[in-house]
Amino acid sequence: MTGPGPTSEELRDALAEAASWVSGYLETVSERPVLAQVEPGEIAARLPRIAPDGGEPLESIMADIDALILPGITHWNHPAFFAYFGITGSGPGIVGELIASALNVNAMLWRTSPAATELEQRTLAWVLDLLGLPAGWFGEITDTASTSTMYGLACAREAAGLDIRTRGMAGRADLPPLRAYASAEAHSSVDKACITLGIGLDGLTKIATDGDLRMRPDLLAEAVEADLAAGVRPLAVVATVGTTSTTSIDPVPEIADICARHGLWLHVDAAYGGAAGLVEATRPLLAGCERADSLVFNPHKWLFTPVDCSLLYTSRPDVLREVFALVPFYLTTDESDVLNLMDYGLALGRRFRALKLWMVIRAYGRDGLAELVSGHIALAQRLAEAVAAEPGWELMASVPLSTVCFRSHPDGVDDEPELERLNAALVDRINHSGTALVSHTKVNGRFAIRIAIGNAASRWEHVERTWDALRAS
Numbered sequence: 001m002t003g004p005g006p007t008s009e010e011l012r013d014a015l016a017e018a019a020s021w022v023s024g025y026l027e028t029v030s031e032r033p034v035l036a037q038v039e040p041g042e043i044a045a046r047l048p049r050i051a052p053d054g055g056e057p058l059e060s061i062m063a064d065i066d067a068l069i070l071p072g073i074t075h076w077n078h079p080a081f082f083a084y085f086g087i088t089g090s091g092p093g094i095v096g097e098l099i100a101s102a103l104n105v106n107a108m109l110w111r112t113s114p115a116a117t118e119l120e121q122r123t124l125a126w127v128l129d130l131l132g133l134p135a136g137w138f139g140e141i142t143d144t145a146s147t148s149t150m151y152g153l154a155c156a157r158e159a160a161g162l163d164i165r166t167r168g169m170a171g172r173a174d175l176p177p178l179r180a181y182a183s184a185e186a187h188s189s190v191d192k193a194c195i196t197l198g199i200g201l202d203g204l205t206k207i208a209t210d211g212d213l214r215m216r217p218d219l220l221a222e223a224v225e226a227d228l229a230a231g232v233r234p235l236a237v238v239a240t241v242g243t244t245s246t247t248s249i250d251p252v253p254e255i256a257d258i259c260a261r262h263g264l265w266l267h268v269d270a271a272y273g274g275a276a277g278l279v280e281a282t283r284p285l286l287a288g289c290e291r292a293d294s295l296v297f298n299p300h301k302w303l304f305t306p307v308d309c310s311l312l313y314t315s316r317p318d319v320l321r322e323v324f325a326l327v328p329f330y331l332t333t334d335e336s337d338v339l340n341l342m343d344y345g346l347a348l349g350r351r352f353r354a355l356k357l358w359m360v361i362r363a364y365g366r367d368g369l370a371e372l373v374s375g376h377i378a379l380a381q382r383l384a385e386a387v388a389a390e391p392g393w394e395l396m397a398s399v400p401l402s403t404v405c406f407r408s409h410p411d412g413v414d415d416e417p418e419l420e421r422l423n424a425a426l427v428d429r430i431n432h433s434g435t436a437l438v439s440h441t442k443v444n445g446r447f448a449i450r451i452a453i454g455n456a457a458s459r460w461e462h463v464e465r466t467w468d469a470l471r472a473s
C-alpha cells in the first residue's frame with residue numbers, strides 16, 4: 001500500500017517522458033505559431049472548475065499539457081520571438097531548473113543549504129568577471145529587475161540616514177520631500193520602486209534625453225541643484241544601460257560624476273544591456289558602471305537562463321543589509337562568519353536559482369556566451385542595414401545592441417496618426433499570423449516596430465523571414 005501521489009516507478013516514467021517532451025518541444029518549437037492563437041477565456045473554459053478529489057495518473061496529466069496548455073502558450077523559446085526582449089530558456093538552464101526543483105532547498109540561511117548560498121556567491125562573482133565589472137562587488141539573485149531596482153533604491157533611501165527603517169515616513173515633519181532621478185526612457189520598474197518606497201511618483205524626476213535617447217547629464221545636474229535649493233532631498237539616480245525601448249545607453253561616467261558631487265546613490269539598470277560586457281567590441285558600453293553603488297543585470301533576459309533570474313550587485317552590501325536584516329528567534333543560528341542571504345532581501349525564502357545559471361555558464365563557457373551575444377548584435381546590425389537601404393522604410397533609433405526600431409514610411413505619407421495606424425496594422429498582422437512576434441514602442445513620440453533578438457536559436461533566416469513578411473503585408 002502506497003500513500004497518495006505517484007509511485008516511484010510512475011515518477012521515473014513521467015520524468016523520462018518529460019525529458020523527451022522537453023527535447024522534442026525545443027526541437028520543434030520553431031514550427032509552432034509564436035503567438036498563442038486563442039481567445040481570452042478559451043483555456044480557462046477547458047479546465048475543470050473544481051480540483052479532482054482523487055489523484056490522477058501523471059500520464060494523463062502530461063497528455064493534457066499538449067491538449068489544454070500548449071494551445072495557450074506564446075512561445076518565448078521560439079527563434080522568431082522578437083518582442084519585448086527575445087530570451088532563451090536554454091537546455092542547460094532547463095536541466096538546472098529541474099534539479100533545483102528536485103532538491104527544493106530554501107536558501108534563506110547558509111545552513112539551510114550551504115551549497116546554494118556558496119554557489120550563488122561564486123556564480124555571481126563569475127558573472128562580474130564575464131562582464132568586466134568590479135571583482136569585489138556583493139551579488140545576490142532576485143526574481144526580477146523590478147525587485148533588484150527596488151532594492152537599489154531602498155539602499156539609497158537607507159544611505160540617506162533618515163532613519164526610515166525605524167521611524168517610517170508618515171507624519172514626520174523633519175522629513176524633506178525625497179527625490180530620485182532617471183531618464184525619460186527608464187523602465188517603469190523605477191516608477192514602481194518609487195511607489196513602493198514612499199518616494200512617490202512625484203518624487204521621481206524624469207530627465208530629458210538627447211538625440212540618441214540618452215539621459216542629458218547637464219539637465220540632471222540642473223535638476224539636482226534646483227531641488228537642493230528648494231529643500232528637496234535628492235537620493236539616487238538610476239542610469240540605464242540598454243533602455244527598454246531602443247537600448248540607448250545613458251552616459252554613466254558623467255552621471256557618476258554628478259552622483260559623486262552630491263553624494264547620491266547611483267543605481268545602474270543594465271537588466272538587458274549588461275550582456276554587452278561579454279563581447280570585447282561592446283564592453284566599452286558599460287564604461288562608468290564600475291562606479292555604481294548598485295547594478296542590476298538579468299540573466300533571464302540575455303544570458304540564456306530560464307525566467308526567473310535577476311542579479312543585484314552592490315559595492316555597499318552593508319547598506320543592503322541595514323535595509324533588510326531582521327532575525328526572528330526561530331531563525332537564529334550558531335554559525336558566525338557565514339552569509340545568510342535572508343539578511344539581504346525582502347523575501348525570507350529563496351529558490352536555488354544559482355544552479356541553472358551555473359549550468360548555463362559552464363555549458364556555454366565564456367566564449368560560447370560571447371559568440372551568442374555578438375551573433376545577436378550582428379543580426380540586428382544586418383537588419384538595420386537592410387531597413388536603412390529599403391525605400392519607404394526608416395530606422396527610428398541607432399542600434400547599439402540587438403534591438404532595432406523602425407517603421408514603414410511610404411512616400412507622401414507624413415501624417416503621424418496615419419503612420420501609426422499603418423505600422424500598428426503591420427505589427428498586428430505579423431503577430432496574428434504566428435510567423436514571428438514583434439513589439440511596438442514610441443521613439444520621440446512616434447510609433448515604431450521593434451525587433452529584439454535574444455534567442456540562442458535565432459538565425460538570419462528568422463529575422464529575414466520576419467522582415468520579408470513585414471514588407472509584403
Ligand SMILES: Cc1ncc(COP(=O)(O)O)c(C=O)c1O
Binds near residue numbers: 144189240242269272
Ligand atoms: C531596462 C529594463 N529594466 C527593467 C526591466 C524589468 O525587468 P523584470 O521583468 O525582470 O522586472 C525591463 C524589462 O523589460 C527592462 O527592459
